[in-house]
Amino acid sequence: MAKHRSIPPGFMTVGEAAKKTGVTVRTLQYYDREGLLSPSAESEGGRRLYTDKDLVMLHQIISLKSLGFSLDDIKHRLTSLETPTDVAAALTEQADGIREKIEQLTASLTAIEQLKEEVLQMQTVNFRKYADIIVNLHMKNDSYYLIKRFDDDTLDHIRNRFDKESGLDFMDRFNRLSDKLIELQKAGVSPESEECQRVVKEYWELITEFTGGDMSMLPKLMEVGHIDTAANAWEERQKMVNAYLEPALQVYFSRLGENPFAAG
Structure with a gap:
């Protein structure tokens, strides 16, 4: 880890890195201790200094953690980002995730539009279907394609x-x-x-x-x-x-x- 007398351009303190990424200083310190994300440099005064590359690595960690991976799993799944090929692989994975979210949101939008037409035509509201759409949206659509395959009895079982x-x-x-x-x-x-x-x-x-x-x-x-x-x-x-x-x-x-x- 490089050491610097002061904070040079392109580097940021742990507090600045936390503010930019929306995580806490304690979280960054914990990731550092666990060997998951160590800052690229350190000042002579002992301040841990992060770079934009470190923030990209942090984004990978946050994304994998949101999918339920343990820290040990994440350590083995992180892309090193040392070469253009590494960066391309990370971008491909991120693009695939975005495409999946687009598919899920599109399906939710279709369900909403269909329900709107049913309400206007039938002059009644299927609150069960309405509730399912809301639940799917609150769950960030991660389970949308699974839930929509269930019949009403199975959905009732899940609700209960x-x-x-x-x-x-x-x-x-x-x-x-x-x-x-x-x-x-x-x-x-x-x-x-x-x-x-x-x-x-x-x-x-x-x-x-x-x-x-x-x-x-x-x-x-x-x-x-x-x-x-x-x-x-x-x-x-x-x-x-x-x-x-x-x-x-x-x-x-x-x-x-x-x-x-x-x-x-």
Whole structure:
């Protein structure tokens, strides 16, 4: 880490960096201690000095954290930003995220416009549909494509079982496990491996938590999860998860000695 007698142009203190990015000084200090984001320089007086490059790295951390990744996961997913190729990779990932948000917001906008037309034509209000749109918007649309595939009975189950906080927590865990399965798939890890089976066990426990032990919901969940042709980024991602998860679940249930999907 370079040392400077005073604060040269292009550098900023921890307080200035925190103000620019909307995080707290304590958060930046914590990331520094954890080895997640160390400032590029230090003054002779011991003041930690950040650069614009550090702020870009911080943006990566904030983005990954908002998706539910742990700090350990984030350490392994950060792009180094040492070369133009590194920067291009980071920009590609950011662009993909923006495209997905655009798709989700467009779908929400379509739902709102359709509901408006229904209200004007029928002179009645479908408050259930209205409430679902509002919930999707409050959840920042992260789960929009999943929620819109559920039927009314399943949506009622979700409303009764989860509030906003517990629902977001559930989706964070669901997305983390899905990302882990994709990561294992891309790394060529066998579905039979102990590493994969540990993740599959967590995934199945999450499904059991969602159903509250009601196995009669499984056929509906299978229907929701089945995707023939992906129409958006979420569905494309889910197809990747399914391709790896299905054989892994077969191994899991075989070792368990039972298959709840084959019951009845």
